[in-house]
Amino acid sequence: xxxxxxxxxxxxxxxxxxxxxxxxxxxxxxxxxxxxxxxxxxxxxxxxxxxxxxxxxxxxxxxxxxxxxxxxxxxxxxxxxxxxxxxxxxxxxxxxxxxxxxxxxxxxxxxxxxxxxxxxxxxxxxxxxxxxxxxxxxxxxxxxxxxxxxxxxxxxxxxxxxxxxxxxxxxxxxxxxxxxxxxxxxxxxxxxxxxxxxxxxxxxxxxxxxxxxxxxxxxxxxxxxxxxxxxxxxxxxxxxxxxxxxxxxxxxxxxxxxxxxxxxxxxxxxxxxxxxxxxxxxxxxxx
Numbered sequence: 550x551x552x553x554x555x556x557x558x559x560x561x562x563x564x565x566x567x568x569x570x571x572x573x574x575x576x577x578x579x580x581x582x583x584x585x586x587x588x589x590x591x592x593x594x595x596x597x598x599x600x601x602x603x604x605x606x607x608x609x610x611x612x613x614x615x616x617x618x619x620x621x622x623x624x625x626x627x628x629x630x631x632x633x634x635x636x637x638x639x640x641x642x643x644x645x646x647x648x649x650x651x652x653x654x655x656x657x658x659x660x661x662x663x664x665x666x667x668x669x670x671x672x673x674x675x676x677x678x679x680x681x682x683x684x685x686x687x688x689x690x691x692x693x694x695x696x697x698x699x700x701x702x703x704x705x706x707x708x709x710x711x712x713x714x715x716x717x718x719x720x721x722x723x724x725x726x727x728x729x730x731x732x733x734x735x736x737x738x739x740x741x742x743x744x745x746x747x748x749x750x751x752x753x754x755x756x757x758x759x760x761x762x763x764x765x766x767x768x769x770x771x772x773x774x775x776x777x778x779x780x781x782x783x784x785x786x787x788x789x790x791x792x793x794x795x796x797x798x799x800x801x802x803x804x805x806x807x808x809x810x811x812x813x814x815x816x817x818x819x820x821x822x823x824x825x826x827x828x829x830x831x832x833x834x835x836x
Contacts, residue, residue, distance in 0.1 A: 550584035550641075553577060555692025557700070563651075565596040565631070570656035573703035576688040580646040581606070581639050591635040597653040598661075599629040601637075602685070604677055606645030611636040612671055624677045626714065628666060648685040652707060660708075664715040675717045684710045732757060733771040736764075740776065744783040745807035750776045784808070785821050792830045799826045 554577030566572045574597055581587060601608065607622045615636050621627060623646075629635055639645040654660075658668070666673065675681070688706050691699045735757070740748065753776075754764040768776050784806040791802045800811045808814035819825045824832065 550582065550587070551578075551580040553689055555689040557692060557703075558695075563595045563597060564653065566653045567655040569654055571654040571660060571704050571707065572652060572700070573688065573692070573707050574651040574653060576648070576650040576685060576692055578646070578648045578685065578689070579639065581641045582644060584641045586641065587639045589635060589637050594629065594632040594635050595651070596631055597651045598631065598657055599635075599649060599651050601627040601629075602648045602675075602681055603627075604646045604648060604682060606639070606643035608645060608647065609638045609640070619672070621672055624674060626673050626675055628661070628671055628673065648682065650685065650688060650707065650710075660711070664711040665718045673714070673718060675714050678713075678717075680713060681710065684713075729767060729771075732759070733768060736768055736776065737772065737779070740780050741783060744780050744787075745805065747807075748780060781817065781821075785818055788814070788818060788826065789822065789829070792826055793833050802826065 554575065556575045557573065561575075564574060566574075579587060603621060603623050603625055605623050607620050608627070610619045610621055610627060611617055611634070612619060613634060615634070627637075639647065662668070684706055688703060688710075691702050691706065696702075736753070739753070750765065751761050754761045757764070765775055768779070772779055774782065788802050788806045791797055791805065795802075797805070799815065803809075803811045803814035806814075808817075815825050815827075818829070822829060
C-alpha cells in the first residue's frame with residue numbers, strides 16, 4: 550500500500566474554521582495493491598467537508614445507512630458534508646487508488662453550489678484525468694512544505710480543482726469519444742498557434758481525413774464556435790491587446806494578426822467590439 554498526506558500546520562485534528570470563506574485542512578492519496586482492506590468509519594462524520602476522487606478501481610460506500618452499499622467506480626468523486634455518516638472501504642483486490650481533500654470555511658456551501666454541486670447529491674461523475682491528480686499532488690506538497698503564503702495557494706489550487714470538475718460536469722458529453730477529443734484538441738492547438746496565417750478550414754479537415762461538415766459541426770460542439778469564428782476571435786482579441794499596449798499603426802496590427810486588408814480588418818473589429826480600431830485606441834488612451 551502507498552500513501553502520501555499533508556495537513557495544515559501539521560495537525561491531524563478535525564476542525565471548523567469560519568474566519569475565512571475557504572480553508573484547506575488536509576489532502577492525501579492512497580493506493581492499494583496487496584493490502585487487503587482500508588476501512589473508514591465515522592458514525593458522526595466530521596466537522597469539515599471532504600471530497601474523495603477515485604482515480605482507479607472503486608470504493609465501497611455506505612450512504613445514510615451502514616447496511617446500504619454503493620460501489621463507486623473510478624472517474625467519480627464523492628462529496629461528504631459536515632456531520633454526515635462516513636463509512637467506506639477500499640480493497641486491495643480492486644487495485645483502488647484515491648485522492649482526498651478536507652476543507653472548511655464560512656462560504657463553502659455557496660462555493661460548492663457555484664461550481665455545480667447541489668446540496669443533496671453526493672456522487673459526481675467527472676471522468677479520470679491526469680490534471681486532477683497533478684493538482685492533488687501540488688496541494689499535498691504545499692501542505693508538507695508550508696512555504697510563504699501557502700494557505701492562500703491551497704485555496705487557489707482547490708478552486709482550480711473545483712472549476713475543472715465543474716467544466717466536466719457541465720460540458721456536453723458528446724465529446725466523450727477519445728478520438729474526437731484528440732482531434733478537436735489538435736485543431737484548437739493548430740488554430741491557436743497559426744491564427745495569423747491563411748488557414749483553409751477545408752484543407753485542414755481534409756488533412757485529418759474528415760469531411761468539412763463533420764469537422765465544423767463537432768468543433769462547434771467542442772468549443773462553442775465554428776473554426777472560423779474561433780480563429781477570428783483570437784485575431785481580434787490579439788489586435789485589441791496590441792491597440793492597448795503598443796504604438797503600432799492600425800495597418801501594422803492588421804497584418805500582425807493576419808489581415809492584409811486594413812479596411813476589412815477595421816470593419817470586422819468594429820462588428821465584434823463595437824468600435825473601430827482607431828476609436829478603441831482613443832478611448833483606451835483616456836484611462
